[in-house]
Amino acid sequence: PHPLSSRFNSRPVAKRATNGDVPLTNYNADLWYGSIKVGTPPETYTVVFDTGSSDLCEFSQEFLPSDDCGFTCDGHKSYDPDSSSSAKDTGEPFLLTYASGQTAGEQYFDVGSVGGHKVNNQSVGAAYLYSPQFSEYDYPPDGLSGLAFREISEFEGSPLFETLSESGQLPESAMGFKLSTTPGDSKLLVGGTNTSLYRSDTLTYIPVTTQGYWEVELGSISRLGQEVDGSDDIPAIIDTGTTLVITSDSVAQSYYANISNATAHTEDGYTYWTIPCNMMNSSVPTFTLGDHSFTVSPQTFNLGPEDTNSTDCMVGIASSSEMDFTIVGDVFLQNVYAVFDYAQTRVLRVNRDGSPEPTFETEDFS
């Protein structure tokens, strides 16, 4: 080394401020994920930040008794509690079932951090079984971080964001999501909202009606200014971990009834819809939440041609016979800046760029 190098080395290094910024990676316009750290020494894992669930699950190679897991867990980084000096085994098993898959394992407590904010005693599920839906091809991140409320958690401890909030270190007890399919554009801000991504004079606050999920009242869904039958004042869950908007069969049928040649495809209890691709502009939904309406762009509503060369396109509102509420997922959330505010449990809406006719509206669910 150059003799002078030690001088530079011994210079105090400016401590990088913790600003809570977590870049998110988009996969296939399907899911968004970012990094967290868990354990001592800290290891980095990628997780989907899922406001529609409350548990932090890590896949763990430590618990790999089954052949199933041997196959489906390939490609995910594993959490090994034995290698973390701060891991504490609770001895409690868990089984979590999502719309998109299942995972089972054992609960631990460990230290962790997200966006530079540290938590000392976070419940972490070390999974010894992933269902095939969590295979690396369908699900590139390692795990999932549930950001709904502890009321719906299966775990003994609190969900990550509640643990963080209660630690008192966050400037604001809120998280701001910007989801986009443009590489480098998606981000989560832990502990506040990124004021450069929205216009503060356009905030809409939507109260959480039942604390569990981020559940709010959806005023209505409309298309071309016409309210869809049965879509008024229905409970809605604002869910970053679900790709589509999923509503009841009856609301979906009313929604598509007036779109020529809209076709229903039912599979595993879910009904997906295709419409002629050239009808996209006139087929987008407008969601009324609080005192504002948000129209989904044709780009995010369109999930692409049904098959190669097909002139029919899959679109972003699906339905399930089991649902009497609506899950408002990423097809919608890509059109807003969404703020989940634990302190005031509200939703707010903001414009991104300050132009009079915003192309990117912003919404805050808290």
Ligand SMILES: *[C@@H]1O[C@H](CO)[C@@H](O)[C@H](O)[C@H]1NC(C)=O
């Ligand atoms: C807010 O977003 C801007 C634009 O993407 C970025 O440059 C900035 O670092 C972000 N700030 C925080 C605190 O995340």
Ligand SMILES: *[C@@H]1O[C@H](CO)[C@@H](O)[C@H](O)[C@H]1NC(C)=O
């Ligand atoms: C961690 O949190 C759990 C659940 O809240 C609690 O039972 C346990 O005592 C805590 N452990 C420590 C070391 O704080």
Ligand SMILES: *[C@@H]1O[C@H](CO)[C@@H](O)[C@H](O)[C@H]1NC(C)=O
């Ligand atoms: C569907 O068409 C009927 C009859 O033209 C009309 O009354 C209704 O408002 C339309 N609904 C939507 C959601 O466009």
Ligand SMILES: *[C@@H]1O[C@H](CO)[C@@H](O)[C@H](O)[C@H]1NC(C)=O
């Ligand atoms: C609907 O389907 C009919 C019959 O296949 C076709 O003639 C018509 O052009 C289609 N309409 C649209 C809007 O695609």
Ligand SMILES: *[C@@H]1O[C@H](CO)[C@@H](O)[C@H](O)[C@H]1NC(C)=O
């Ligand atoms: C949809 O709207 C865009 C932007 O206004 C326009 O460029 C495009 O031609 C429209 N597509 C159809 C099929 O009308």
Ligand SMILES: *[C@@H]1O[C@H](CO)[C@@H](O)[C@H](O)[C@H]1NC(C)=O
């Ligand atoms: C799609 O269209 C292209 C060009 O017309 C053709 O070469 C190809 O075989 C078609 N693919 C299918 C699956 O029909």
